[in-house]
Structure formats: C-alpha cells, structure tokens
Amino acid sequence: MSDLTAEYELDYFYENGFTRSECTSCGVHFWSRDEERETCGEPPCEQYDFIGDPGFNESYTLEEMREAYLSFFEEHGHERIEPYPVAANRWRDDVLLTQASIYDFQPLVTSGKTPPPANPLTISQPCIRMQDIDNVGKTGRHTMAFEMMAHHAFNAKEEAGDQYAYEGxxxxKSETVAYCDELFESMGANLDEITYIxxxxxxxxxxGPAIEVIYKGAELATLVxxxxxxxxxxxxxxxxGNTYxxxxTYIVDTGYGLERWTWMSQGTPTVYEAIYPESIDFLKQNAGIDLSEDEQALVQRAATLAGGMDIDEAEDMETARGDIAAELGVERARLEALMEPLETIYAIADHARTLAYMFGDGIVPSNVGTGYLARMVLRRMKRLTDTVGVDAPLDELVDMQAERLGYENRDTVRDIVRTEVEKYRETLxxxxxxxQRLAEEYAERGEPIPLDRVIELYDSHGIQPDMVEEIAEETGADVEIPDDFYSQVADRHGGETDEEDIDEKETERVADLPDTDKLFYEDPERASFEAVVLDVxxxxxxxxxxxxxTMFYPEGGGQPADTGTLATDDTTVEVEDVQEESGIVLHRTDEDPGKxxxxxxxxxxxxxxxxxAHHTATHIIGHATRTVLGGHIRQAGAQKGTDSSRLDVAHYDRISRAEIKRIERVANDYVRDNIPVTDEWIHRNDAQxxxxxxxxxxxxxxxxxIRLVHVDDDVQACAGTxxxxxxxIGLIKVLTTERVQDGVERIQFAAGDAAVEATQATEDALYEAADTLDVEPSAVPETAERFFxxxxxxxxxxxxxxxxxxxVRAAGGGDAETVEVGDTEAVVRRIDGDIxxxxxxxxxxxxxxxxxxxxxxxxxxxxVVGIxxxxxxxxxxxxxxxxxxxGGGGGGPxxxxxxxxxxxxxxxDALDAVPELLEQQLDA
RNA sequence: GGGCCCAUAGCUCAGUGGUAGAGUGCCUCCUUUGCAAGGAGGAUGCCCGGGGUUCGAAUCCCCGUGGGUCCA
Structure with missing residues (x-):
C-alpha cells in the first residue's frame, strides 16, 4: 500500500516552523507549530476544550459565521456561489442527498467536462447525512443537517493543454493550508493549538491526500x-484496497463545518445551543424541562466529555454513558435521567432542520428515494416529540427552521408536514x-407472540417492535424482541438483486465520423432535406x-424518433428508427442506400x-400543474407519444378531479393565448x-x-422539437391520472388531433351507454343509478x-318421491334450479x-342433502x-x-339409488 | 427500482373450498327518562374488477385497480 507521506511535505509547513509528530494516543501523524505536542487533539485522544471557553475572539450566530467565512474567501479572490439543493438527485443520478459541497461539481466539473461556475469559488452548501442519525443529540456535535462551508479550486495539468474545461x-496544497491558518488567525484563534492531521x-x-484540521478538541475543517x-x-x-x-485534473476540495465554527465561537455545551438557541429554548419549555443550577453545571461538564458518545466508535451507549458518569462522580442513572430528555430535544431540533431543508428544496414524501428518507426523518421526529412530551405540531417546528433558512415555500412545507403526520397517525x-388483536389472540392462548409475526408487523405494516412490546404488556401477552431484530428483517429481504446494466454501446467506427448537423432545430416544420451518406x-x-x-429527430428526452424515407435516384429506403450516439445520428433503415x-x-x-404538439403540451401541463398544485411540482418522468403522452410529477397527495379540471383550464389558457415557443443555446452556468x-x-x-425552451415563463433544458x-397545439385534454408510486402522480393527456380523438372516444362510450339505456346522454348517470x-x-x-x-315444494306435491327411512320421512327430488x-x-x-x-x-x-x-x-x-x-365430488358438514x-x-339413476343408500347408512 | 401485506355491512374487522358473520352505528317498537342507558325486533353486502381451477370460489391461481409498509 502506497502511503502518501511525501504529499504532506508542504513548503508552507517548513516555512512556518511546523513539526511533524506522531500521536502518542492513536498513532496518526500530524503537523503543528507546537513541537512539544504529543496528541493529535481529536476526541477520543483529547476532550472538548472550548465548552464555556470559546476558541475565538467573538461570538457568532450561524448567519454571522456563514457571512464571515464567505466574505473572507471573497476578499481572497474567490467568487461566492449560491448553494445547490440538498436533493442531489436533481442534478446527478448516483446519489440521493447532497453530502458535501463537492457533490455540486461531480461528476461533470471534477472530470473536466464542464467548467465550474467560478474558479476559485466559495460556497456554504447545505448537506444531509442520514448515517449520523443515531449520533444526533448524543455527542453534542453531530447533526444530520449541516452546512459545509468550502472553497474549491479546479486545476488541470499544464501538459493537458485545453482538452479540459479549465486550464492550468x-x-x-500550501495555499490551501495558508488560507486555513489565515482564517483561524482572523477569528483570533491561537495558531499554536491547531493540529493538521x-x-x-x-x-x-x-x-487524494487530505488534512484534518483540529482545534481545541474539535475537527473544524477537512482539506482534501x-x-x-x-x-x-x-x-x-x-x-x-483499490488501485488508483x-x-x-487536480482539485482543492475543502470542508469547514458551519455549525462547528459557530459552536467554537460561542462555547455552548452543545452545538445545538449555538446554532438554533431559540428552537432549543422553545422545545425545553414546551417539554417542561427546567434545570437547577447544579444540574446545569453537571450538564456542562458532561458536555465536554460527550465526544465519547459516538455510536460508531463507542462499544455501546450505556457503557459510554457509564464512563462519563464515573468521570463526573455521579450515578449513571442520574446522568441518564438528566441527559436523555435534553438529547431528545437536540435531536428534534436537528430533525426539524433536516426536514426544512428537504421539503424546502422540494422533496416530496414517498416510498422511494429521497421521499422515503424524508418520511423516515419525519416519523422519527414524531416519535421523539411524543417520547419527551413536546406537544407542538410538527409543521410548526419545521416551519421555525424553514423561516430561519429563508425558504419562500413555507406554506407548502407546512402542508406537506401536516399531510404526512396525518398519514403516520393513520398508520399507527x-x-x-x-x-391489539394479535396480542389478545396470543394472550388467550397463553403463548408468546411469535417473532415472525412481529417481523411481519414491522416489514409490512411499519409497526415498531417497541410498540408491540408495549401493547403486549398491557394485554398480558408475552413477546421477546431480539437485539438483532433489524438484521433479521434485513434477512427477509435477502437476495437483493443488483441487476447489472451491461450496456455495451457500439461506438467502434462511429467514433471517427463527424457529429451530425441537426437541421430540425432551425426549422422544425420542414419535412425535406438533402444530405450525403457518410457511412452505412x-x-x-x-x-x-x-x-x-439530418432533419430526423433521434429518440431522446422522452420524445420518440421520427420516421420517414431516404431517397437516392435509384432507390427509396424506409427510416424506421433514429438514435443518437455521442453526437452522431444513426438512421435505422430497411435497405442500404449506399455509402x-x-x-x-x-x-x-x-x-x-x-x-x-405533445412535447410542447408536456411543458404546458407541467407548468399548469405547478400553478395549480404548488411550486414543489417537479417532473418525475415523461413519455411523449402520437396519441397521448404522460407526465409523472412529484406530489404529496392524490390529484382530485377538481384539480385536474383546473390544470386543464390553465393549460388551455396557454394554448388560447398563442404564446411563442422560443429556444436558445446558452452556457450551462448562465442557465443555472x-x-x-x-x-x-x-x-x-x-x-x-445547453438548449433552453421557453414557453411563457416556463423554462426547461430540453433537446426536443x-x-x-x-x-x-389546438387543444389539450387530460385523460386520466394514476398514482404510480406514493408521492408520484401520473397525468395522461392528449394534444391537438389526438385530444379531439380522445374526446370523441369518450363521447362514443357515453352515447353507446345512453343508447342502451335509451335515454339522453346527460341522463346516463341518473338512469344508471336507478337501474342499479x-x-x-x-x-x-x-x-x-x-x-x-x-x-311450497317442501309442503308436498309435484313429482316428489317420498320414502320412509327408519322413523323419518325422506324426500328425494329432482329440481332443475340453481344452487x-x-x-x-x-x-x-x-x-x-x-x-x-x-x-x-x-x-x-x-x-344438496339436508338432514x-x-x-x-x-x-x-x-x-x-x-x-x-x-363423475364429480362433494362434501360438507x-x-x-x-x-x-x-x-x-x-x-x-343416482337419485333412484338414494333410498337404498339411506338404508345402508342407517344399518351401518 | 425490488420485497412483503391488505381490500367482506356506514365504520372496525372475523370468516383458508361447502347456507356470508360479529361488534359498533342505523331504523322500528318497548322500558326508563334530566341525560346516559336497558330490552325486543329489523334492514344491512356486485365479499374491489376481470380471467382461470373446481360439481362448487369471499376463500386457491393469474392479471388488473386501489391502499399500506419495509429496503436500496
């Protein structure tokens, strides 16, 4: 394994009197101005050293710290960039959430395919890390939602020339570390205490090589x-274990935790009190948590040690808590009783902020993707508020954060939260x-509730095992939840098949051909053109x-390919399909026109x-849906056709009939206004x-x-015609809506001639029904109801x-054959009726x-036999x-x-045999 | 995207191949009456839709529709 030791031999370190040392506690190598220094400075090697004793000269709020950072780098030649959404899947398809500022520039900018919006640049990027969910509240420093302040520089090797989107x-490295030092210095930090690990x-x-920057026990930056x-x-x-x-290209990727820096400047017991003090106060008050001075002091001392409460590193939380209690000289139970409600409050505030980011950036709760993650966070938050006795509605708590973060769609956010809380209540x-039923059943039988039933309850009905335990206890049923409950659930899902997408594109000799000149953008109404066959x-x-x-549009962006013909003087060939591969349009034909x-x-x-018509209508329907349902409406997929098209949109509720009518009306208003549809090719950074x-x-x-298509104030990046x-377009008619997933509604519609045809088909069906009922079409619903x-x-x-x-039949008469069987009369009879x-x-x-x-x-x-x-x-x-x-069978009681x-x-014959059969049974 | 679960009276649900049920609500009557309640009787239903298996399907199989849930 190659180590990158040489990579850290920075001129800056040597010129400024740094020494390289090895941590006596954990063995990592670090650089420091203090040559006597023995430890790296990061927990667990050391503890927080700034609680009650801030590490900077002044106290900053979250907003002030963000501004201080960004303006520092602006003054040092960086351009300030607006943050990207937390839903990273809005611009890339390999991840769900934004977890670092560099995500904004992957993969196109980091690979050099497209230029960065500025170079160098600085940004404060909201991020969400779900993997920290269990640490939130406990360590005093972890948050799911955070802002990664950063400065980035995108470099390309000189010898690479101009083959990348940025040069030189x-x-x-040295400049990056120098900036870091200077920033610390401007905050009044003691530079001798900083370690670069x-x-x-x-x-x-x-x-690549990277440096962790530690100050007073807290990791404040990572320089990658x-x-x-x-x-x-x-x-x-x-x-x-991989080779590289x-x-x-080589890229400076830094990350400065906004929350940590704010915390460092205030020295509060936890990061949470530094970043949203008013939320914490509100929640404490709401939950009725009021600490005495002694308790306050204890909490503060515990906070300096809380760094050890990291679920990824601690053996288990109870032991970690015990260690801290021992150190403080109090009973573990006392510490726990004191800390747990506080930790829950902290977690609630963080969950609320996470949700504010998610919903504010347009994530819609769903059973898939980011929507599922949002749902998990919301449900967890609901449980936390219930546990600690906070009775404020969740939408209010989330709104407090959304307001702080400056979101403008707060009404929609509140609506989403309310809808989702209600859904959860119904599920519960x-x-x-x-x-209850299950517990009663097993309580009655005196058996414990089997584990697979509990697993099924969780897996299929979303019922947490502790809820089962609680209800079982009330009902008097036994149930045992093993520690590895969740991994047993995971086993049930076994065999997760990652279908491999082996898509071997044949690029071969096509690669040598020039890009095809696309004429359809210039005049989409023109049908004919002349061209030279470059290859077949x-x-x-x-x-x-x-x-x-070519004038032929290749399949793309949900628009199917054109069809038509190619004619030489000798022959005419049919174009059946058109595809595009890296700039080259391939016309699939039935015959060879001749190279x-x-x-x-x-x-x-x-x-x-x-x-x-359908493609433009798709844009209009999308825009109309956003107008009617709200700004969170986002396309989740689309397919255009000649007879109808469909648009999938993210929405947190079913679309009602009334809403559809409004969407249809708004869409047709655009048609009636006869607005010009324009397009432009502009630089992606300007467009963004x-x-x-x-x-x-x-x-x-x-x-x-990239190409932008404008329809009124709707603008979309779109390559279609x-x-x-x-x-x-003439007319847009919505045909149906269906829910394709939770949180995704599919709207099917027809445009132009197809809309007229679809309307006629609906009318035909109505007329046919009216004809059968022999009434006016308008009377069909009423008549159908009456008939039913x-x-x-x-x-x-x-x-x-x-x-x-x-x-009447039983009373006798007819062709009944009556026989005496023992003391009883038997009636044997053929009745050709139904069962x-x-x-x-x-x-x-x-x-x-x-x-x-x-x-x-x-x-x-x-x-039928009755006895x-x-x-x-x-x-x-x-x-x-x-x-x-x-020749059949039968049975019954x-x-x-x-x-x-x-x-x-x-x-x-069978009926004739009945008397005999009856006698036999009686004799037996 | 994948897995699993569910759909029966207005509501909550039972019914695992053999005459569609319970609780609750509803209607009528009685008792009592300030309310709550109590007693007797009654009506509840395309058992989600469509195919299949079977002598026979609410029940088993397949395909839809609608809903729920877990995981990536």
Whole structure:
C-alpha cells in the first residue's frame, strides 16, 4: 500500500516552523507549530476544550459565521456561489442527498467536462447525512443537517493543454493550508493549538491526500486534495484496497463545518445551543424541562466529555454513558435521567432542520428515494416529540427552521408536514389495532407472540417492535424482541438483486465520423432535406445510416424518433428508427442506400407534428400543474407519444378531479393565448444561475452549452422539437391520472388531433351507454343509478320468491318421491334450479323434519342433502357417494352437504339409488 | 427500482373450498327518562374488477385497480 507521506511535505509547513509528530494516543501523524505536542487533539485522544471557553475572539450566530467565512474567501479572490439543493438527485443520478459541497461539481466539473461556475469559488452548501442519525443529540456535535462551508479550486495539468474545461493551476496544497491558518488567525484563534492531521481521503471513485484540521478538541475543517481516480491498472494502492492513478485534473476540495465554527465561537455545551438557541429554548419549555443550577453545571461538564458518545466508535451507549458518569462522580442513572430528555430535544431540533431543508428544496414524501428518507426523518421526529412530551405540531417546528433558512415555500412545507403526520397517525392507528388483536389472540392462548409475526408487523405494516412490546404488556401477552431484530428483517429481504446494466454501446467506427448537423432545430416544420451518406453500418436486422446532416429527430428526452424515407435516384429506403450516439445520428433503415450517395430525406410530418404538439403540451401541463398544485411540482418522468403522452410529477397527495379540471383550464389558457415557443443555446452556468435547478425537469444534459425552451415563463433544458406557438397545439385534454408510486402522480393527456380523438372516444362510450339505456346522454348517470338500485331490489325479490317456492315444494306435491327411512320421512327430488333454489328447498324440508335429497341437472349436476337434527345420516358421506356417480365430488358438514358432477345423464339413476343408500347408512 | 401485506355491512374487522358473520352505528317498537342507558325486533353486502381451477370460489391461481409498509 502506497502511503502518501511525501504529499504532506508542504513548503508552507517548513516555512512556518511546523513539526511533524506522531500521536502518542492513536498513532496518526500530524503537523503543528507546537513541537512539544504529543496528541493529535481529536476526541477520543483529547476532550472538548472550548465548552464555556470559546476558541475565538467573538461570538457568532450561524448567519454571522456563514457571512464571515464567505466574505473572507471573497476578499481572497474567490467568487461566492449560491448553494445547490440538498436533493442531489436533481442534478446527478448516483446519489440521493447532497453530502458535501463537492457533490455540486461531480461528476461533470471534477472530470473536466464542464467548467465550474467560478474558479476559485466559495460556497456554504447545505448537506444531509442520514448515517449520523443515531449520533444526533448524543455527542453534542453531530447533526444530520449541516452546512459545509468550502472553497474549491479546479486545476488541470499544464501538459493537458485545453482538452479540459479549465486550464492550468489556480492554487494547490500550501495555499490551501495558508488560507486555513489565515482564517483561524482572523477569528483570533491561537495558531499554536491547531493540529493538521494527515488523513488520506478516498471516496466516490476519487482519492487524494487530505488534512484534518483540529482545534481545541474539535475537527473544524477537512482539506482534501483530490488527484487520483480509481483505475485497475493504477500504480497507487490506497486504504480501501483499490488501485488508483493520477488524473490530469487536480482539485482543492475543502470542508469547514458551519455549525462547528459557530459552536467554537460561542462555547455552548452543545452545538445545538449555538446554532438554533431559540428552537432549543422553545422545545425545553414546551417539554417542561427546567434545570437547577447544579444540574446545569453537571450538564456542562458532561458536555465536554460527550465526544465519547459516538455510536460508531463507542462499544455501546450505556457503557459510554457509564464512563462519563464515573468521570463526573455521579450515578449513571442520574446522568441518564438528566441527559436523555435534553438529547431528545437536540435531536428534534436537528430533525426539524433536516426536514426544512428537504421539503424546502422540494422533496416530496414517498416510498422511494429521497421521499422515503424524508418520511423516515419525519416519523422519527414524531416519535421523539411524543417520547419527551413536546406537544407542538410538527409543521410548526419545521416551519421555525424553514423561516430561519429563508425558504419562500413555507406554506407548502407546512402542508406537506401536516399531510404526512396525518398519514403516520393513520398508520399507527391501523397498526395498534392489529397489534391489539394479535396480542389478545396470543394472550388467550397463553403463548408468546411469535417473532415472525412481529417481523411481519414491522416489514409490512411499519409497526415498531417497541410498540408491540408495549401493547403486549398491557394485554398480558408475552413477546421477546431480539437485539438483532433489524438484521433479521434485513434477512427477509435477502437476495437483493443488483441487476447489472451491461450496456455495451457500439461506438467502434462511429467514433471517427463527424457529429451530425441537426437541421430540425432551425426549422422544425420542414419535412425535406438533402444530405450525403457518410457511412452505412450493417446491423443484421437493418442498416444504420450516418448522414452529414439530418432533419430526423433521434429518440431522446422522452420524445420518440421520427420516421420517414431516404431517397437516392435509384432507390427509396424506409427510416424506421433514429438514435443518437455521442453526437452522431444513426438512421435505422430497411435497405442500404449506399455509402457516398447523395440522398433526399423526407420526414413523416404527420407523426412529427403530433409529437411536437405533445412535447410542447408536456411543458404546458407541467407548468399548469405547478400553478395549480404548488411550486414543489417537479417532473418525475415523461413519455411523449402520437396519441397521448404522460407526465409523472412529484406530489404529496392524490390529484382530485377538481384539480385536474383546473390544470386543464390553465393549460388551455396557454394554448388560447398563442404564446411563442422560443429556444436558445446558452452556457450551462448562465442557465443555472438565471433559472435554477427547475431547468432540469427532464434530466441533466451534458456539455457546456445547453438548449433552453421557453414557453411563457416556463423554462426547461430540453433537446426536443416544439411547435412554434402554443396555439398550434389546438387543444389539450387530460385523460386520466394514476398514482404510480406514493408521492408520484401520473397525468395522461392528449394534444391537438389526438385530444379531439380522445374526446370523441369518450363521447362514443357515453352515447353507446345512453343508447342502451335509451335515454339522453346527460341522463346516463341518473338512469344508471336507478337501474342499479332496481337491479339490487330485484335480486332481493328473487331471493324471497325462491324461498316461497321452496316452502311450497317442501309442503308436498309435484313429482316428489317420498320414502320412509327408519322413523323419518325422506324426500328425494329432482329440481332443475340453481344452487340457491336447491338449498332453500332442502332447508324448508329439513325444517319440516324431513331428510332432503335434491338434485339439479342443467349444465351439470348439483346435489344438496339436508338432514334434520338427530337423524343418524351423514349428509357429507351421502353427497360424496351421489356425486361420485355423476363423475364429480362433494362434501360438507354432516347435516348439510353439497356436491355435483358433470354427468347429467346419470342424475336420475343416482337419485333412484338414494333410498337404498339411506338404508345402508342407517344399518351401518 | 425490488420485497412483503391488505381490500367482506356506514365504520372496525372475523370468516383458508361447502347456507356470508360479529361488534359498533342505523331504523322500528318497548322500558326508563334530566341525560346516559336497558330490552325486543329489523334492514344491512356486485365479499374491489376481470380471467382461470373446481360439481362448487369471499376463500386457491393469474392479471388488473386501489391502499399500506419495509429496503436500496
């Protein structure tokens, strides 16, 4: 394993009198101005050294510290960049949440494909790390939500020339450490106390040397120097066991925790009291937590030691708590009773802030993706508030944070939280009823509740095991929840199949051809064009024709490919499909037009026009939906077609019929206003800074220049073809909505001719129904209702009549064959009716104290046998015997049985045998 | 994206191949009456939709629809 020791030999360290030492406690290497220093300074090697004794000259609020940092780097030649959303999946598809500022620039900027918005730059990026969820509140320093203040510089090796989106070196390691020192100095920190720990960094396919910056027991910054990428043939083997090679680009990636810096400046017992003091006060008061001075002092002393309460490092929380109690000379139980409510309060505030970021940035609760993570956080927060007795509504707590963070969609955020809390309440209600039933069942039996039932409750119904324990105890049932409960749940999911996406694109000789000139953007209404065949690739099932230029739109952005023809003087070939591979348009044809030929292309414009109408309509429907339902509406997928299209949007509730009507009306207003649809190619950084991330409704386009399509004030990055004016669409008709996932609604609609056709189809159905009912179309609902009611009444009437008929039959007469069996009269009879008639007849006979054997032989044979109480005949056995004679089977309880078989011809013989069979049973 | 669970009376649910049930609510009557309640009787239902297996399906199988939940 290569170590990167040489990487840390910075000129800056030598020029400023630093010494490299090895921590006597944990063995890491670190640099410090203090040559006597023995430990690295980070917990657990040392404890917090600033509680009650701030490490900076002045006390800063969160907002002040953010501003101080950003303006410091602005003054040092960095451009300030607006933060990105916490939902990282808005611009990349490999992660869900933003976990570091560098996420903003992966993968396109770090790989050098696109330029950074500024170079160098500074930013304070909101981040969410779900993996810290168990530490939140306990260590005094962990938060799920935090802002990573950072400065970044993107460098490319001189010899790489201009093949990347940025050139040359801005600055590298020494300058980065110098900035850090200078920032500390400007805050009035004692530079002698700072340690720079060597801690190589590996992550996300990249790696490089990195430095952890420790001051007074707290890690305040990480300076990462990204310069390697994962490479199976690479010469460097790093700590994750993979090999890496050097990249042409090398990037300064720093991270300064805004919350830690604020905390350091205030010296409060925990970070939480430093960053949202008013929330903590409010929650404490609401939960009725009021500490005496002694208790306050104890809490403060415990806080300096709380660094050891890290679930990732501590053996278990109880032991860690015990150690701290011992150190303070108090009982563990006393410390726990004092600390736990506080820790819960801290966690609640952090959960609220996390949710404010998530919902504020447009995440919608769901059973998938970021929406699921948000749901988990919200439910956990609800449980925490219940535990500690906070009765303020969650939407208010989240709103307090959303206000602080300056979100403008606070009404929507509150609405989402309320809806989601209500959903959780329903789940809990449903769950507790189920657990109640289960517990009663097992309490009655005196058995413990089996574990797999508890696992099922959790896995299928979202019921936490401690809820089962609680209810079981109340009900008097036993249940045991093992420590590895959650891993047993995980086992149930076993065999998680990661389907491998082996998508071997054939780039081969296509790569050498020039990019195809796309004519369809210039004039999307034009059908014909002329071109030269640059190459023809035989694909076995057809040919891929490469032209120098084309009017054919290749499939992309949810818009299907054009079809049409290519004609030479000799032949005409059909274009069946069109795909694009790295800038080259491949026309799939049935015949070979001939390489080097001059062709006239003709696009099927009927199809194209329908697709264009649907594509523009998709933008309009999206915009209308956002107008009607709120700014959180975001495209979650789309597919255009010639007859209809669909748009999936993220929304936290079902879309009502009334809302659909409003969406339809708003959409058609845009059509009626006949607004011009315009497009422009602009630099992605300009597009992003002007329009934000809502641009990327349909995915993230590659490249520096991106195409924007404007429809009124709706702007989207889009490569598709559109109508010239919204009026060209003619009409937009919403067809259906369905819920494709929790939190995702699919809107299906038709545009233009297709909308007229769809409306006609609906009308046809209505007219047909009206015709059948012989009423006006407008009377159909009323008439259908009347018919349905009448139909139900008749059903009841028929039942009554059958009953009467059965009584009449039972009273005698007809072709009944009556035999005496022992002391009882038996009636054997063929009634060609349905099973209900046979049953009611048999029941009526039994009520008269007679044995009833009735059979029906319409399409198949059915028997019903009824036996009065006290008569020693087994109905089941008799039916089974009779049914056997008609080639079927049957059975039932001893007093009433049914059966039958397919052989209708054998029915009468079977009935004739009944007296004999009855005698046999009596004799037996 | 994947796994699992659920759908029966207005509501909450039982019913694992053989005559659709309970509690609650509803209606009528009685008792009592300040309210609450008590007694007797009654009506509850395309057992989510569509196919299949079977003599027979609420029940088993398949496909939908709607809802829930866990995981990535």
């Amino acid at each position: 070196e801005v600055y590298w 060597e801690d190589p960094w590996v992550g996300g396919g990249n790696a 120097f990204m310069k390697y990428e994962q490479d199976p043939d690479g010469e460097y083997e790093l700590k994750d 090679s050097e990249m042409d 209600d449903r769950g507790s009823r189920q657990v 690739l035989d694909r076995g099932e057809g040919y891929d024709v490469v032209l120098d230029q 080097g030929e001059f062709v006239r292309g003709h696009v099927d414009m009927t199809r194209r026009k329908r697709l264009m 800074s002007e329009h934000g991330f809502d641009l990327f409704q349909g995915g993230i386009p590659p490249g520096e220049e 559109h109508v010239a004016r919204t009026g060209d 009611t009448e139909w139900k009444q008749r059903g009841k009437q028929i039942d009554e009549l059958k009953e009467q008929l059965a009584e 209900d008639e046979l049953r009611t007849t048999a029941n009526a006979l039994v009520a008269d104290g007679k044995i009833a054997v009735v059979g029906s032989g319409q399409e198949s044979v059915t028997f 009065p109480e006290g008569v020693p005949v087994n109905a089941g056995a008799l039916v089974s015997e009779l049914a056997g004679r008609v 001893p007093d009433f049985a049914q059966g039958g078989g397919p052989d209708v011809d054998a029915l009468d």
